[in-house]
Amino acid sequence: xxxxxxxxxxxxxxxxxxxxxxxxxxxxxxxxxxxxxxxxxxxxxxxxxxxxxxxxxxxxxxxxxxxxxxxxxxxxxxxxxxxxxxxxxxxxxxxxxxxxxxxxxxxxxxxxxxx
Amino acid sequence: xxxxxxxxxxxxxxxxxxxxxxxxxxxxxxxxxxxxxxxxxxxxxxxxxxxxxxxxxxxxxxxxxxxxxxxxxxxxxxxxxxxxxxxxxxxxxxxxxxxxxxxxxxxxxxxxxxx
Numbered sequence: 745x746x747x748x749x750x751x752x753x754x755x756x757x758x759x760x761x762x763x764x765x766x767x768x769x770x771x772x773x774x775x776x777x778x779x780x781x782x783x784x785x786x787x788x789x790x791x792x793x794x795x796x797x798x799x800x801x802x803x804x805x806x807x808x809x810x811x812x813x814x815x816x817x818x819x820x821x822x823x824x825x826x827x828x829x830x831x832x833x834x835x836x837x838x839x840x841x842x843x844x845x846x847x848x849x850x851x852x853x854x855x856x857x858x859x
Numbered sequence: 860x861x862x863x864x865x866x867x868x869x870x871x872x873x874x875x876x877x878x879x880x881x882x883x884x885x886x887x888x889x890x891x892x893x894x895x896x897x898x899x900x901x902x903x904x905x906x907x908x909x910x911x912x913x914x915x916x917x918x919x920x921x922x923x924x925x926x927x928x929x930x931x932x933x934x935x936x937x938x939x940x941x942x943x944x945x946x947x948x949x950x951x952x953x954x955x956x957x958x959x960x961x962x963x964x965x966x967x968x969x970x971x972x973x974x
Contacts, residue, residue, distance in 0.1 A: 787964040848962050852902040
């Protein structure tokens, strides 16, 4: 099916463990993004990628690592999970066309709880 | 740095009313503005996308306008229904190079339409 999918949808992990959240899109969009959504803070950008093998930090990158070896995948890794990383994580993709940018499409989110 | 605000933060109306949600942004150097809907515990659903060169977009009972020079957008919902109850988010995609021209989100307006 065409679209953007995240996995897992729900995850509970312990403090200090490594966790990887997966994101896969089928449109071959060049841009992909990871956001976290928290009460009182809204959606904040963690990392983004403009193309395969090109990634950069967003507003709140500390404690996270990303990679993009293939255009369609953009995994987010929490190297050593902390309780402050309990959040809902959203992946998004978009193209950046000549027409000054196009629509952003979001995955359904991953609800991560760090205990 | 781009900042996006939305007023009101919450709105409760009886079914059938027409209503307006407001979005303001501080940096007019944008590619586009996008309105999303988010149901509790769910992902973001794109409602309307307005390119920076456009003044408005319509989809069914929804109409979104954009005044880039004043940094404002409005989302007009006609003949509201209980099924419209959700949080509405606006996001702008900036032209400036910081954060790779990512989408900056407002905090959202939580809408309740009462039967």
